Amino acid sequence: xxxxxxxxxxxxxxxISRLLGFTRDILIAHGLGAGPLADCFFVAFKLPNFFRxxxxxxxxxxxxxxxxxxxxxxxxxxEARLFAEQILSILLFCLLAFVTVxxxxxxxxxxxxxxxxxxxxxxxxxxxxxxxxxFPYLLLISLVSLMGGILNTLGRFAALAATPILxxxxxxxxxxxxxxxxxxxxxxxxxxxxxxGVLQLVWITAALKKAGLSLRLRWPRLTHRTSELLRLxxxxxxxxxxxxxxxxxxxxxxxxxxxxxxxxLYFADRVNQLPIGIVGVALGTxxxxxxxxxxxxxxxxxxxxxxxxxxxxxxLLALPSAAAFLVSSDVIIKVLFGHGEFTAYAAVAxxxxxxxxxLGLPAYVLVKVLTPAYFARKDTKxxxxxxxxxxxxxxILNLVLMGPFQHIGLALATAxxxxxxxxxxxxxxxxKSIFKIDxxxxxxxxxxxxxxxxxxxxxxLLERMFSESFLGGKIEQITALxxxxxxxxxxxxxxxxxxxAMHLSEIKALAMxxxxxxxxxxxTELSER
Numbered sequence: 342x343x344x345x346x347x348x349x350x351x352x353x354x355x356x357i358s359r360l361l362g363f364t365r366d367i368l369i370a371h372g373l374g375a376g377p378l379a380d381c382f383f384v385a386f387k388l389p390n391f392f393r394x395x396x397x398x399x400x401x402x403x404x405x406x407x408x409x410x411x412x413x414x415x416x417x418x419x420e421a422r423l424f425a426e427q428i429l430s431i432l433l434f435c436l437l438a439f440v441t442v443x444x445x446x447x448x449x450x451x452x453x454x455x456x457x458x459x460x461x462x463x464x465x466x467x468x469x470x471x472x473x474x475x476f477p478y479l480l481l482i483s484l485v486s487l488m489g490g491i492l493n494t495l496g497r498f499a500a501l502a503a504t505p506i507l508x509x510x511x512x513x514x515x516x517x518x519x520x521x522x523x524x525x526x527x528x529x530x531x532x533x534x535x536x537x538g539v540l541q542l543v544w545i546t547a548a549l550k551k552a553g554l555s556l557r558l559r560w561p562r563l564t565h566r567t568s569e570l571l572r573l574x575x576x577x578x579x580x581x582x583x584x585x586x587x588x589x590x591x592x593x594x595x596x597x598x599x600x601x602x603x604x605x606l607y608f609a610d611r612v613n614q615l616p617i618g619i620v621g622v623a624l625g626t627x628x629x630x631x632x633x634x635x636x637x638x639x640x641x642x643x644x645x646x647x648x649x650x651x652x653x654x655x656x657l658l659a660l661p662s663a664a665a666f667l668v669s670s671d672v673i674i675k676v677l678f679g680h681g682e683f684t685a686y687a688a689v690a691x692x693x694x695x696x697x698x699x700l701g702l703p704a705y706v707l708v709k710v711l712t713p714a715y716f717a718r719k720d721t722k723x724x725x726x727x728x729x730x731x732x733x734x735x736x737i738l739n740l741v742l743m744g745p746f747q748h749i750g751l752a753l754a755t756a757x758x759x760x761x762x763x764x765x766x767x768x769x770x771x772x773k774s775i776f777k778i779d780x781x782x783x784x785x786x787x788x789x790x791x792x793x794x795x796x797x798x799x800x801x802l803l804e805r806m807f808s809e810s811f812l813g814g815k816i817e818q819i820t821a822l823x824x825x826x827x828x829x830x831x832x833x834x835x836x837x838x839x840x841x842a843m844h845l846s847e848i849k850a851l852a853m854x855x856x857x858x859x860x861x862x863x864x865t866e867l868s869e870r
Contacts, residue, residue, distance in 0.1 A: 358502075367677055370682070371678075375605065375682075380458075381464060382526075382530055384468050385471035385474070391589050401487060401574060407717050408566065411637045427562070429559075431561045447473050451472065455468060457598070467525075472531075474528065474534075477538070478538040507540050515530045592606070605694050609691050612673060613698040632717035657789055658706075666698075674689075676821075697749050701756025712724055712766065723773075728762070735755060738757055785843070789843075795833075796833040803824075
C-alpha cells in the first residue's frame with residue numbers, strides 16, 4: 342500500500358465527484374436561488390450528512406479500521422470477516438431504531454437545528470417535510486461507509502471514493518427532471534438523495550463481493566471485540582466530527598439571521614470543501630489503514646515517515662488553495678453561481694463567506710491528516726478532549742462575531758476553531774512522542790508560503806486584466822476563470838519548484854517507493870484476491 346498512490350486514487354474520484362457537485366450546485370443555485378426554499382432544503386440535506394460524517398465516516402471508521410486491520414493482520418481473513426459481520430448487524434439495528442425515532446420526532450429536532458425558522462410556520466413545516474425525506478439516507482450511507490472501510494483496509498480505495506458520484510448524478514437528475522413532477526424543486530432533490538443512497542449501497546455491496554469479502558447478517562450481539570469498538574467510538578463521535586459540529590452550530594445560529602444566510606454559508610463551504618475533499622479526505626482515508634497496519638506490525642518508523650509525508654503533501658496543496666480563495670473568491674462565486682435566481686447580492690455575500698472559510702482551509706486539511714495518528718493507535722480520548730474545547734471556542738466566537746459580521750462571522754469562527762484544533766492535535770502528538778516534524782517539512786513549508794504568495798499576487802493582477810471579461814456573458818466568464826486557474830496552477834508549480842518547496846523527481850520517487858512492509862502487504866492482498 343503506497344500513500345501517494347492511494348491518496349491519488351481517492352483524490353481523483355473525489356475530484357470527479359466535486360466537479361459533478363459543482364454542476365449540481367450551479368443548477369440548484371439557478372433554480373432555487375438563495376431564498377427560503379433553498380434554506381429549507383440545505384437544512385434538510387445537512388442533517389443526515391452531519392450524522393453520516395460524525396458517526397459513519399468519523400467515529401465508526403476511525404474505530405473500525407484499526408481494529409479490523411489488527412484482526413486481519415494477526416488472526417486472518419476469516420476472523421476479520423466475522424468481526425465485520427457482527428458490526429454490520431449491530432450498526433443496522435441501531436440505525437433502524439435511530440432513524441425511526443428521528444422521523445417521529447422531526448418537528449422537535451427542527452426546533453433545535455433551525456430555531457430561527459419558527460417565526461415562519463410555512464418555512465418550518467417545509468423544512469420538517471424535506472428532512473423526513475432525506476433522513477433515511479443516513480442508514481444507507483452508514484452501511485456504505487462500513488463496507489468501504491473494509492475495502493480501504495484491503496487497499497481497494499476506488500469503489501468507496503466513487504460513491505459520491507452517484508449521489509451527484511441523482512441530484513442533477515432531480516433538479517433537471519424530477520422537479521417538474523413534484524410539489525417543489527426541494528422535494529425533488531430530497532427524494533433524489535435517498536434514492537441515490539439505495540444505489541450506493543448496491544454498488545458497494547457488489548464491490549465487496551468482488552473483493553471476496555461478502556458479509557451476511559447475524560443476530561446482533563455484543564462480544565469482546567464489538568464492545569471494544571463501541572468503547573472507542575463513543576469519544577470518537579466528537580473527536581472525528583468537530584468540524585461538522587461547528588458547521589451545524591453555524592446553521593443553528595444562521596437560522597436567526599436574514600433569509601439566505603444558511604444558503605450563503607452552504608455554497609461557500611461547498612467551494613471550500615473542494616480542496617479539503619481532494620487533499621484532506623484523500624490523505625486521511627489512505628493514511629488511516631496504512632498507519633493501522635504499520636503500527637499493528639510494529640513498524641513505528643514507517644508510520645512516522647508516512648505521517649510526515651502526509652503533512653507535507655497536505656500543506657503543499659492546501660496553502661495555494663487558501664491563497665487562491667482569499668484573492669479570487671468573488672470571481673469564483675460569481676462565475677459558478679451568479680445566474681438565474683442567484684442574485685448579485687447573494688454572490689457577494691457568499692464570496693465573503695468563502696474568504697472567511699479559506700483562512701482555515703489548511704487547518705481543515707491538517708485535521709484530516711493528524712487525526713488518523715490517534716485513531717490508528719486506538720486513542721480516541723485525546724481527540725475528544727481537544728474537540729470539546731474547540732466546540733466551546735467555536736460557539737463563543739460565533740456569538741461574538743455574528744453580531745458585527747452576520748454570516749461572515751460564523752464562517753470566521755469556524756476557521757479559527759479549526760486552527761485551534763490543528764495546533765492542539767499536533768502538540769499532543771509531539772508530547773506523546775508519536776509524531777515529530779522532520780527537517781524536510783521545516784525547510785519546505787516556508788517556501789510553500791512564498792510560492793503561494795507569488796501565485797496570489799499573479800491572480801490579483803490577472804483578475805484586473807480580465808475584469809471586463811468577468812462582466813461579460815457566461816461563456817466569456819467561464820473562459821476567463823479557466824485561464825485564471827491554469828495560470829495560477831502554473832505560477833505555483835514553477836515557483837514551488839524553483840524555491841525548493843517541491844521537486845517533481847521526488848514526487849515521482851514517492852509514487853514508486855514502497856517500504857518492505859508495504860510490499861509484504863501487497864503480496865498478501867494479491868494472494869487473497
